[in-house]
Amino acid sequence: MKNPVTAIRLPLRPGREYESRFDREPSTLKMLAIPISSVIVASMVTTLPFLTQQPILPPFGFLMLLAWRLMRPGLLPVWSGVPFGLVDDLFSGQPFGCAGLLWSIAMLTIEIIDSRAIWRDHLQDWLIAALLIITVLLGGLWITGMAHAAAHPLVLLPQIVLSILLYPLVVRICARLDSWRLAT
Template sequence: MARSPLALKEERAPLRLWLVPVASVVAGSLVAIGPYVADVPLFPPFGLLMLIGWRLLRPELWSAWMALPLGLLDDLIGGAPLGSAMTIWTVVMLAFDAADLRLLWRDFATDWALATAALAFATSAAWGIALWCGGAGPYWSVMGQWLLSALSFPTIARLCRAIDRWRLGARGRAA
């Protein structure tokens, strides 16, 4: 009987199956501590992009609560007010859960639209939190970050797919 190339191999440790996606999201959050200085926020939130990429690729991988510890790590790494990424990421995951109940089928365009809407919410909410804390500039300054984030989603989705194929031990190229 032929097996799917994406089927789990028995010799793979269960630790690798859940640790690799978590490590990739944390690695995305670690990108924020690189030597990058700008007057306006143009750098996409790579941790959130990786979380969205994994959530849209493998909806069964994590529950919505997984956004809490990952958001906490992002807050601690990025220096944001504690709880901001935890809240924003959890709301994004809950919105994806609600969208899964409403949508009968999804293709890449739908995933990109969902990711773009989630990124618009996340950048606007982060700006609102920064405004509340007294550190926000004008709202138009986050539009570049949102646009760059939305345009980088296809690359992040492809990266998540490649990591997932490696994580599951698939051979050959993607179909």
């Protein structure tokens, strides 16, 4: 037997399905929250239980910050390296302020490069990121060496190589998040 009462589905907002998507403003919260939360979540990856005798896990928070800064130059301010670095210090186990200092120096370096360069392509961004990754990881080892006995810099070689090779993947993730961020 058929049910004689049929449900009529009414749209939640009448006429909404026929509205144009053009000329709508994206959400300000979404525009700001996605880059900020992606860098913080990427910094939290270091807390995963991944045990090795040598440092091999790339600094995903720093890679995400570089990807956002090199892909969207005006999105994050220059001073954003300090708070993101301090959040990363909380999760990475580095001395507090180490990443705050090094990430802010990296952001200033990118700002200087942006002010002098006419244009950049993906390979130049990868080279800039590679040099900054090497500098930040070696700088972190040097700052840690002031407080404790530091290892030889060659210990960081696998982490440096893996970080440089994973940078294009992080840029791809960042581009996907950016397209979702800009979608209305």
